[in-house]
Amino acid sequence: MSDTAVRVRELRKKYGDVTAVDGIDLDIARGEVFALLGPNGAGKTTTVEILEGHRRRDGGEVSVLGEDPSRAGRTWRSKLGIVLQSATDAAEFTVRETVHHFATYFPRPRDPESVIELVGLSGKADARIRNLSGGQRRRVDVALGVVGSPELLFLDEPTTGFDPEARRQFWSLISLLASEGTTIVLTTHYLDEAEALADRVGVIAAGRVVAVGDPATLAGRAEAEATVCWSTPDGERRIKTSSPTKVVAELIAQFDGEIPDLTVTRPTLEDTYLGLIGEHP
Amino acid sequence: MTTTLPLRSTDIEADPVPRLPSAARLALKRGAMELKGFFRTKGQFIVIFSLPAIMLMLLGAMSGSRAGLPGITGAQILTAGMIGAGIMGTSFQNLGINIALERHDGTLKRLYGMPMPRVAYFGGKIIQVLVCMLAEVALLITVGVLMFGVALPTTVNQWLTFTWVLVLGGISCTFLGIAAGSLPKSTRGANAVITLPFLIVQFCSGVYIPFSDVPGFLQIFASIFPLKWMTQGMRSVFLPEQAVVLEPAGSWELPMVALALGGWCLLGLILCLKTFRWTARDDG
Numbered sequence: 001m002s003d004t005a006v007r008v009r010e011l012r013k014k015y016g017d018v019t020a021v022d023g024i025d026l027d028i029a030r031g032e033v034f035a036l037l038g039p040n041g042a043g044k045t046t047t048v049e050i051l052e053g054h055r056r057r058d059g060g061e062v063s064v065l066g067e068d069p070s071r072a073g074r075t076w077r078s079k080l081g082i083v084l085q086s087a088t089d090a091a092e093f094t095v096r097e098t099v100h101h102f103a104t105y106f107p108r109p110r111d112p113e114s115v116i117e118l119v120g121l122s123g124k125a126d127a128r129i130r131n132l133s134g135g136q137r138r139r140v141d142v143a144l145g146v147v148g149s150p151e152l153l154f155l156d157e158p159t160t161g162f163d164p165e166a167r168r169q170f171w172s173l174i175s176l177l178a179s180e181g182t183t184i185v186l187t188t189h190y191l192d193e194a195e196a197l198a199d200r201v202g203v204i205a206a207g208r209v210v211a212v213g214d215p216a217t218l219a220g221r222a223e224a225e226a227t228v229c230w231s232t233p234d235g236e237r238r239i240k241t242s243s244p245t246k247v248v249a250e251l252i253a254q255f256d257g258e259i260p261d262l263t264v265t266r267p268t269l270e271d272t273y274l275g276l277i278g279e280h281p
Numbered sequence: 282m283t284t285t286l287p288l289r290s291t292d293i294e295a296d297p298v299p300r301l302p303s304a305a306r307l308a309l310k311r312g313a314m315e316l317k318g319f320f321r322t323k324g325q326f327i328v329i330f331s332l333p334a335i336m337l338m339l340l341g342a343m344s345g346s347r348a349g350l351p352g353i354t355g356a357q358i359l360t361a362g363m364i365g366a367g368i369m370g371t372s373f374q375n376l377g378i379n380i381a382l383e384r385h386d387g388t389l390k391r392l393y394g395m396p397m398p399r400v401a402y403f404g405g406k407i408i409q410v411l412v413c414m415l416a417e418v419a420l421l422i423t424v425g426v427l428m429f430g431v432a433l434p435t436t437v438n439q440w441l442t443f444t445w446v447l448v449l450g451g452i453s454c455t456f457l458g459i460a461a462g463s464l465p466k467s468t469r470g471a472n473a474v475i476t477l478p479f480l481i482v483q484f485c486s487g488v489y490i491p492f493s494d495v496p497g498f499l500q501i502f503a504s505i506f507p508l509k510w511m512t513q514g515m516r517s518v519f520l521p522e523q524a525v526v527l528e529p530a531g532s533w534e535l536p537m538v539a540l541a542l543g544g545w546c547l548l549g550l551i552l553c554l555k556t557f558r559w560t561a562r563d564d565g
Contacts, residue, residue: 052394074301078396087387092321093314101314105307105395107299144391 002066005030005152005183006051011060013046020046022207023060028185030151033178035194035215036187038204039277044187045085045156047204051185052082052154065152078106081150083141083158090140091130095121098129099143106148118176119143120169134161142170146177153177155186159193171196191269201269205277218272231260304398311405316412319375328476329375330413334420337363340489341429353524355491360425361519362488365512367421368447369479371413372454373461376406377475380462385471393559403459410455418447431519439518442535446514449542453507456549463556482506487513493527500529510541 006028013021021043028034036044049055050062053069062069067076090098099116103109116125119139124132129140138161145153155174159167174197178184188194194201195215202212211218226244230237230251241247244264251259267275320326337360344355383389392402425431434440465471485503487495492512495503503509516524517533525533 054390054393074396074398077394078301080394082391082394084387084390084394087391089383089386089388089391091386092318097314097317101310102395104302104310105397107301107396148396 003030004028004063005032005065006034006185007061007063008047008051009061011047011050011062012058013043013050013055014058019207021050021057024204024207024209026202026209026212028183030183031178031181033174033184033197033199034186035198035201036185036204037189037191037194037201037273038187042204042277043207044204048154048156048185048187052080053077078108078148079151081145081148081153083145083153083155085156085160087141088137092128094126094128095132095140095143096125098140099147102144103147108149109147110149112147115143115147118146118173120166135163135166138162139166139170142173146173150182152183152185155184157187157189159188159190167193191273195269203273203276210276215269218269227263227265229261229263229265236261301396304401304404307397307401308404308408311401312408312412315405315409319379319409319413324472325375325378328472329370329378330417333363333367333370333417334424336489337421337424338428341424350523350527352521353527354429356429357425357431357520358487358491358516358524358527359489360421360429360431361515362486362492362512364418364421364425364515364519365450365486365508366483366488367417368414368450368511369454369483369508371417372410372451373458374475374479375410375413376455376458377461377464378471380406380459381465381471381475382468384462385465385468389559399559406459407455410451410458414447414451425519432521434518442514443518446511446518446538446542449539449546450507450511450514453542453545453549456546456553457507460549460552460556463558482508485509491527493529504541507542507545510538514538514542 004027006026008024008026011021011024011026012019024043024047026034026047036047038044046055050057051064051069053064053072056070064072065076065079069076093101095116096112099112103112103115116122119142121136121139121143124136129137132140138158142155142158145155159170162170171193174184174186178197184197186197198215200213201215201218203210203218225240225242228239228241228244228247228251239247248259248262248264251262319330341356341359344359380389422431422433426433434443461475465474482503483489485495485499486492486506486509487503488508492500492503492509500509513528513533514535516528517535525531528534
């Protein structure tokens with residue numbers, strides 16, 4: 001078994017005259033949680049749909065769990081979990097019926113009842129899916145993505161419409177799956193989500209990968225200048241510096257005790273991200 | 282796999298060589314799910330399943346004893362026509378609307394991403410259509426027999442004709458329904474795009490009015506489509522032999538019925554294979 005779950009080289013896809021994916025390279029290791037970030041229309045969903053086998057590519061090489069998605073068969077699909085972005089299917093069925101039904105498609109499914117509990121829908125198990133809220137509906141999609149106990153799970157903007165509590169629950173579910181060794185590829189708009197979940201993030205803009213890395217160090221974020229900020233009787237003072245420890249040491253000497261309202265901040269992932277996509281409109 | 286994973290179901294893990302479920306098993310599972318869905322979706326259930334029987338009761342009661350010949354009532358002719366329309370409704374109209382909805386609500390996309398053999402999807406559809414169709418035909422025959430004095434066929438030959446008209450008509454309209462499911466561009470449009478042409482063909486094919494009363498050029502138009510041949514075949518089964526004089530052709534033309542329906546089966550299959558797609562069109 002190879003250590004690579006997903007390998008993409010020079011992936012290209014056009015819709016008519018519009019280039020959606022313009023030469024993407026990606027390597028995602030087994031057991032890794034990888035987040036694809038990027039603005040709307042950047043090519044995230046197209047890329048993920050090509051990896052899932054839902055779309056054909058125009059050019060490049062793609063290998064997912066060792067197979068080409070455009071030619072792979074049922075056994076390959078049984079190792080995949082897919083959480084679709086905007087499904088409204090199965091409206092007339094209950095949560096329980098739907099999860100039990102799709103579990104039968106897989107050779108080694110999870111217990112449907114524990115999956116329902118895992119996504120926090122035990123109280124709604126016998127409700128028709130059409131009567132669920134948007135966030136609950138998405139949790140059904142997540143349940144159907146994990147019921148086959150996949151080796152590789154794709155999540156396309158999974159937490160859209162979740163309230164903060166449901167989002168936290170979802171994050172702990174993803175962490176649990178990751179701790180079991182499931183490889184997870186997710187797209188998201190939420191930078192805090194990428195930072196909380198992903199081992200590595202890839203930023204896509206205009207059909208290209210513009211940065212890949214650990215969210216903490218992405219695009220030189222850790223080495224970037226920090227901002228030291230404190231209060232004086234004359235108002236707020238801030239200094240941008242590459243050696244914040246030295247600045248703070250000087251302040252300690254100056255104040256001889258607590259420094260009023262002291263903060264030291266690095267650029268947030270959001271600052272880094274906006275900088276990256278701003279360079280690639 | 283280790284046994285410490287908290288989420289795996291232990292009874293399934295005991296199986297050392299997990300195998301993919303067979304296509305036949307999944308087709309049965311899907312068929313059961315499809316049937317449940319059909320009878321729960323009120324719009325489909327009312328329009329496709331109940332409406333033909335309601336129309337038969339209403340129109341049959343209104344047509345009274347208006348008859349072309351002694352011993353044959355308009356309601357009897359109507360019953361044979363409605364059986365043809367019922368076969369087409371539970372196959373063509375049912376699948377055309379249903380598959381269009383499934384394309385737009387993500388059902389097809391979800392299934393495409395599942396480890397399901399493609400044939401299990403169509404197997405499930407066929408089970409659903411078959412059950413609905415047989416129930417529909419049984420319902421219409423019951424109404425015809427109880428309310429309008431329609432006589433059940435008495436000879437083996439008539440039952441044979443009934444069976445092959447049902448089978449060929451059902452298959453051709455099933456294929457056409459699957460193909461037509463690709464036409465509607467939105468969920469809202471599905472009903473209109475599928476039901477309107479179906480309604481027009483029903484009027485021209487002698488479902489609501491005797492075929493002999495349909496204007497000549499519309500008779501020719503109707504002869505293009507399978508429904509006219511299905512109703513004609515059903516009239517040969519459910520009407521007394523002397524009713525044959527009401528046919529514009531002067532005979533039941535059973536060989537022609539078989540030829541037309543067989544041809545539509547073939548054409549329908551080709552259309553299905555050419556038009557059906559699982560994935561979204563590559564237009565964004």
